[in-house]
Amino acid sequence: xxxxxxxxxxxxxxxxxxxxxxxxxxxxxxxxxxxxxxxxxxxxxxxxxxxxxxxxxxxxxxxxxxxxxxxxxxxxxxxxxxxxxxxxxxxxxxxxxxxxxxxxxxxxxxxxxxxxxxxxxxxxxxxxxxxxxxxxxxxxxxxxxxxxxxxxxxxxxxxxxxxxxxxxxxxxxxxxxxxxxxxxxxxxxxxxxxxxx
Numbered sequence: 615x616x617x618x619x620x621x622x623x624x625x626x627x628x629x630x631x632x633x634x635x636x637x638x639x640x641x642x643x644x645x646x647x648x649x650x651x652x653x654x655x656x657x658x659x660x661x662x663x664x665x666x667x668x669x670x671x672x673x674x675x676x677x678x679x680x681x682x683x684x685x686x687x688x689x690x691x692x693x694x695x696x697x698x699x700x701x702x703x704x705x706x707x708x709x710x711x712x713x714x715x716x717x718x719x720x721x722x723x724x725x726x727x728x729x730x731x732x733x734x735x736x737x738x739x740x741x742x743x744x745x746x747x748x749x750x751x752x753x754x755x756x757x758x759x760x761x762x763x764x765x766x767x768x769x770x771x772x773x774x775x776x777x778x779x780x781x782x783x784x785x786x787x788x789x790x791x792x793x794x795x796x797x798x799x800x801x802x803x804x805x806x807x808x809x810x811x
Contacts, residue, residue: 620647623702627661630696634689639682641666641712648762653705655773656765660705661697667710675710676722683708683724694726751777 624645631643644662646654654660667678683690690708697704708724753761761776770776784790 623700624659627659627697627700627704630693631661631663634693635663635665635682635686639665656762657771658703658705660707662707662709664709664712672722679708679710679722679724682710690724690726 624647627645628643632640641664644660644664646660646662648654648656648658651660651662665678665682667675694706697706706726708726710722758773761770761773764770764776764779765772770779
């Protein structure tokens, strides 16, 4: 996507957000792209809405966020639906008070997830992934760059998709089938050994 088009999309997102909430309630709106925030993958944007709240007091910040959500629940959902229409996948995050710097304790947030690329409408709905098990992994810079290269090349639509694609390529290798056969033999030997005792 060209920078001029990206800038127009970011402006539209900012406008959509500010049109739905009282100006004095919003401390800032940040629309961040890939490389501007570690949560953002290639082909995504993160719209972070920071509501005015006292810094430091997590309980008060949580109350402010909860009250705003209760009072303007419809605005939250309308905004999510509108952002689902954009040509780019937009993550939507609401924060009360200043968003912490990397490594600092994270305060209360609300994340409204949109449709997955190529999936049906609705928060996190994708029948094709219903049987998947979530796995958390800590990856270094080089590993993230590898996954992001697969996304940029159009091979995968997200980092999770890139990991699944990579694992599928490993399973296709003949050496993997031999490894699986040896693993089964080891499991059989273990069960025989345990039965003897």
